[in-house]
Amino acid sequence: MSRFTFESIRLPDTAEDLRQDVRRFLADEQAKGGFVPVVDSWLSGFNPDFSEKLGRMGWIGMVWPEKYGGHARSTLERYVVMEELLAAGAPVGAHWVADRQMGPMILRHGTEAQKERFLPDMAKGVSYWAIGMSEPNAGSDLSAAQAKLTPDGAGWRLSGQKLWSSGAHRCQYMIALCRSGPAGDDRHGGLTNVIIDLRDPAVTIRPIYLISGEHHFNEVIFNDVYISEDMVIGEPGDGWHQVTEELAHERSGPERFLSTMPLFEALVQVTQHSEDRYLQRELAALASELAALRQLSLSIAGILEQGGNPVVEAALVKDAGTRFERKVTEVAERVLQLGTNGEGGVGVSDEIAANSGIAAAETLLAQAILHGPGFTIRGGTNEILRGIVARGLGLR
């Protein structure tokens, strides 16, 4: 019957104890003004001080070996820390990509020298990394990457461009998927991942502003950048395998359904006394969906812990998770009335408008609406993800 592997996971007591530690830490930080919860905090919450504090707590690079600055904790313990940070809307954007993707990629495929050089600073929360996958003519179709590596002595020369690189203007490094040879029949050959020092003068970073006016995205242009041999990850030509494996990490995490969690909490708070049955039905539907997504995402963490590569399961969770994030926004939008700043208005009952938290809820809603289009696109569009699920079902 079961087509996908989603074993039930029960979190070990050590993970639940850790959860309480993280909650205490977050409550303290929030109380002393260390952060204000935001929607989509893993993208927009770029806060180097906060990242460094997490590094000191041992909550970055948690599963990496101690000799690289890691903490040799379990995947499930790491999972609990991730979900607590995200649920609280904590500003984790600075180190997120390094911890989630680039560190693990170096750990799996990098040289000993690369591990020793890069991982410890990542785990301290002082080294920030950007993703270099998309290009102008290669969105979710990574096999169309054109950024070109040309051999130059023992190293390479890189020319071309990456697009949508979140935070590249604030990061020290990028790992970019580049073309080092012909694609071959399956279109998956000739791709190589290289580490690029973004402070290299031959790299130009141009901002792309979001509809909210914020600057997260960038266009990164490589003007004949020299890539020394020791900055290549694994063997040249192995890039496709490396990124697809990496995407299971990128797609299955709790950030794919918790981006709008602070808004959901606020919505429940400001509607605390509403008797409206349909509102309650909407809130209950969101909670039931959240609980299901969390179980699915947890079981993927369990598969990763056992060394599996749950590509299809991750695609499935990301599709459903990001649609859930949008639904939270939609329900909040139907219930609240933006721009009234707590004054009430059409569609907001007096009892909701009178709630002291409504101004904060409206701020979170505004963030969620303006960030919404990104949820279902970043990390592979939902259409692509459904294609992966369909393949997993044997339809293609």
Add this chain to the structure above:
Amino acid sequence: MSTTVRQMIVETAHRVFRDACDMETVAQAAKGTWPKTLWQALAGNGFTTLDDDGLTWEDALALLQVAGYYAVPVPLAESILASRLLTAAGLSIPEGVLTVGVTPASKPQVEHTASGTRLSGRWTQVAWARQADHVVFLAFDGDQPVITCVDQSSIQVTSGTNLAGEPRDTVVLEGALTGDVGGLPSPWSQDSVRSFAALTRVMLSAGALERILDMTLQYAGERKQFGRPIGKFQAVQAQIAEMAIEVAAVRAIANLALAATEASNDTASSTEGAALGRAEWTIALGKVRLAQAIHVSTTHAHQVHGAMGFTEEYPMHHLTRRLWAWRQEFGNDTAWAPSVVTELREHGVWRAVTGV
């Protein structure tokens, strides 16, 4: 208790149902034929009642997912629930076909008279009451919720059916003689019974959803239009992928409810109330999540099947109609929403969901 034992039960159940509950059996049952052979096969395998040495309540719940997959046309869920209630109330389990009356209109009462204990009241949604040898009722002794079992000969049945054509009868008793009466064990309440009943629908539905996904996949691979199987069209693939997501989500919630139910049985009595509350909350979540899954899955399944899917001849309707009925039975999503929301309001969303 043990996962391996449960896995074995589930595998055996698939074999038994495959042999004894094909679509022809289901179709005949829908026309009013009692599937005697099927019931005997289930009873013979010890599937119909809980047993100290055999089937546990949690095993039975896992078994119901298999029953749902085969659109079982007998009161299996009711028999299991009846036996759960009898055991908990300290009563013995009689032989034969069992069902439950746990949806009482007003507050049915037991009366202790010189000639024995008598029961009066009205219960709706009593599955296969017309066919049962015994009906286990939820009633009240004063204000105390109690369980009691009544023989077929003492009940009057008014036939009714649900959307799927399954018997859902109304039973009216006026001073009917009943056997022993047992109180619900602490900390169970009338609401707990309603939760357990709802949980059977979550489990059955989880199985039925899997089946319609399987049928839809198979059909999409065989049915050709415009020169190729319709499953090769991206739009169709997207619909089926969405169904698969819904099925996975329901299975996840069903497993969560199962684990919480198990924990509520394992926990020492001091914290039993909290564990039971957690179990009931996850069941409410399950009933709510199910509503969306059924909406999406049955819509897409019928869309992919085209007109064929909603003919009587094509057997998928036995599953889709049951899903539409089970979604409503023992409370739909609107009915269960307040139970979910109370917890969210009290503890915050994230603490409620994580349970700590």
